[in-house]
Amino acid sequence: MVPTVVLFALFVGGPILYAIGLSFTDWRGFGAATFTGSANYTRMFGDPVAQRAFVVTILYAVVMTVLQTIIPLVVAVLVDFVWNGLSVVVRTILFIPAVVSFVVSGVLWKLIYDPNIGTLNQMLKTIGLGQFAQPWLSNPATVLPSILVVSLWGALGLNMLIFFAGIQGVDPTLYEAAQVDGASKIQQFFYITIPGLRVITAIVVALNLMNGFKVFDIIYVMTGGGPSHASDVFGTYLYTLAFGSTSGSVPQLGYASAFSVVVMVLCGLAVLFQVGLSRRADR
Amino acid sequence: MTAELTTPQRTPAITAPLKSGRKRRVPLGKSLVALILIAICASTIFPLVWLILTSLRKQNTIFNGPFIPQHITFQAYPEAWSATDFGRHFANSAVITSATVLGVLVLSTLAGYAFAKLRFPFKNLIYVILLATLMMPATALIIPLYLELKKLGLLDSQVGLILLYVSGSAPFSMFLMRAFFETLPDELVQAARLDGAGEFTIFWRVILPLARPGIAVVVIFQFLSTWNEFLYANTVLQNTGSLPLQPVLFTLIGQYQTNWPLLTAGLTMAIVPVILVYVWMQRQFVAGLTLGAVKN
Numbered sequence: 001m002v003p004t005v006v007l008f009a010l011f012v013g014g015p016i017l018y019a020i021g022l023s024f025t026d027w028r029g030f031g032a033a034t035f036t037g038s039a040n041y042t043r044m045f046g047d048p049v050a051q052r053a054f055v056v057t058i059l060y061a062v063v064m065t066v067l068q069t070i071i072p073l074v075v076a077v078l079v080d081f082v083w084n085g086l087s088v089v090v091r092t093i094l095f096i097p098a099v100v101s102f103v104v105s106g107v108l109w110k111l112i113y114d115p116n117i118g119t120l121n122q123m124l125k126t127i128g129l130g131q132f133a134q135p136w137l138s139n140p141a142t143v144l145p146s147i148l149v150v151s152l153w154g155a156l157g158l159n160m161l162i163f164f165a166g167i168q169g170v171d172p173t174l175y176e177a178a179q180v181d182g183a184s185k186i187q188q189f190f191y192i193t194i195p196g197l198r199v200i201t202a203i204v205v206a207l208n209l210m211n212g213f214k215v216f217d218i219i220y221v222m223t224g225g226g227p228s229h230a231s232d233v234f235g236t237y238l239y240t241l242a243f244g245s246t247s248g249s250v251p252q253l254g255y256a257s258a259f260s261v262v263v264m265v266l267c268g269l270a271v272l273f274q275v276g277l278s279r280r281a282d283r
Numbered sequence: 284m285t286a287e288l289t290t291p292q293r294t295p296a297i298t299a300p301l302k303s304g305r306k307r308r309v310p311l312g313k314s315l316v317a318l319i320l321i322a323i324c325a326s327t328i329f330p331l332v333w334l335i336l337t338s339l340r341k342q343n344t345i346f347n348g349p350f351i352p353q354h355i356t357f358q359a360y361p362e363a364w365s366a367t368d369f370g371r372h373f374a375n376s377a378v379i380t381s382a383t384v385l386g387v388l389v390l391s392t393l394a395g396y397a398f399a400k401l402r403f404p405f406k407n408l409i410y411v412i413l414l415a416t417l418m419m420p421a422t423a424l425i426i427p428l429y430l431e432l433k434k435l436g437l438l439d440s441q442v443g444l445i446l447l448y449v450s451g452s453a454p455f456s457m458f459l460m461r462a463f464f465e466t467l468p469d470e471l472v473q474a475a476r477l478d479g480a481g482e483f484t485i486f487w488r489v490i491l492p493l494a495r496p497g498i499a500v501v502v503i504f505q506f507l508s509t510w511n512e513f514l515y516a517n518t519v520l521q522n523t524g525s526l527p528l529q530p531v532l533f534t535l536i537g538q539y540q541t542n543w544p545l546l547t548a549g550l551t552m553a554i555v556p557v558i559l560v561y562v563w564m565q566r567q568f569v570a571g572l573t574l575g576a577v578k579n
Contacts, residue, residue: 015427016419022427075323078316086317092565093324096331099561101511103529104550107536108334111543119333153327185312214420217513221533235422242426243518253426260423267420 061212
């Protein structure tokens with residue numbers, strides 16, 4: 001108990017305050033830090049890369065949340081619908097990507113997306129759709145959808161299982177009653193399954209929003225934020241600012257910390273959103 | 284008709300008579316849905332099958348040749364093993380992961396027990412603070428943590444990395460363990476106390492053995508997230524020799540851009556153990572991850 005609190009204070013609680021403090025300075029990792037007030041935050045508004053990262057982060061989080069809620073929900077209903085044996089096999093297979101690390105799946109998909117020799121382009125050429133073959137990850141128009149596909153691939157099984165568990169908790173007599181009243185499968189889905197899964201849905205939405213706001217690994221591995229910041233999100237941009245001195249630039253720890261604070265606030269909002277949603281769902 | 288909606292397990296009494304009546308019809312809907320699901324599974328598994336097949340190809344046949352290689356060769360595996368110093372990094376990952384799992388286990392069971400069954404000042408306040416920060420993303424903490432480790436002289440050491448892992452994940456596991464301990468009846472603790480057992484004896488002899496399922500969930504969740512962690516490992520450790528697998532796999536793609544058999548063999552070696560453990564302990568995995576996700 002006490003050691004948990006101490007460790008926590010040292011490595012979680014403290015750093016949060018530290019990051020907030022740093023975000024008001026111009027510290028570069030050495031020398032003295034000067035208090036610069038909200039200069040970093042003002043700078044953020046004038047920084048075109050930051051603006052872009054903001055839009056991309058929000059877009060990524062929202063699109064991923066929508067896809068990662070609707071698709072797993074539908075798949076979960078389908079999995080619940082088929083024979084038990086098949087359902088077990090499907091659940092096992094769909095979950096496998098969830099145990100593969102983002103580094104491995106990122107590198108793997110990078111090979112698949114490779115512009116010259118990647119499997120995706122090869123396959124498109126084989127089936128006569130060669131005109132759609134393109135440098136998926138270095139074309140600013142396709143880079144985000146391409147990454148979204150990988151995220152969806154990675155987390156579909158997990159989200160589906162959460163919904164599946166939720167469906168098992170819906171009162172079966174409701175379906176029987178609906179059946180007697182002559183409701184179709186589609187009607188049952190919209191009037192029984194969806195309302196019955198409100199709390200679960202709130203959790204999945206909040207979870208995916210949060211994962212979207214803090215996304216880092218998959219983008220860093222696949223594109224590093226490129227091409228020319230087209231897939232930069234807060235996570236990758238702040239990491240480059242603080243640690244990625246590839247261009248020989250000075251680490252901008254103060255400025256990067258300001259992004260940390262924004263990510264914290266966004267995640268906090270996602271939590272509040274979830275608490276609010278589940279309160280409403282409970283009523 | 285009910286049988287189509289609810290799995291037989293759930294409403295055996297109702298489904299049994301209906302099922303025999305339904306047998307005459309071909310369950311067209313179910314077959315259709317089954318086909319859709321099989322297609323989804325095929326596309327889910329395809330990248331991994333492709334990964335393994337590519338690792339078994341000869342270097343000169345990766346870019347043309349049919350999907351299923353004509354000549355299978357395991358040549359790329361020993362190459363990848365020595366080129367990446369795989370054994371060493373695998374061992375690093377194993378050491379870091381086991382130390383983290385152990386640390387988290389000790390802290391989270393003790394703290395979870397304290398929160399569930401003991402009384403002490405500021406209990407709720409401390410608990411709420413611990414909870415409120417569960418959602419702190421690694422990207423937001425990495426800068427101050429990096430500076431802090433630097434100050435403590437723990438930068439570039441596995442000890443520093445393990446400390447970050449343990450303190451970052453202990454609150455969450457504690458949360459799980461507390462929820463688990465709370466399901467155990469208070470009478471158990473009281474009876475043991477009446478028998479003159481000390482707090483620690485109660486914890487060690489009475490509570491822990493009962494908490495085995497909860498502990499399994501924590502262990503698996505922690506194992507997987509530590510084994511797969513990339514951001515902290517890539518930032519904190521700079522000495523190549525002490526790196527765990529993930530950062531090494533990340534640098535592979537830069538080094539062996541066109542040697543796909545080697546690249547894919549390296550990736551395969553990294554994921555096969557995890558997938559095997561998953562298939563072996565599937566039930567605990569799924570419980571751990573879904574619970575982890577939901578409670579997070």
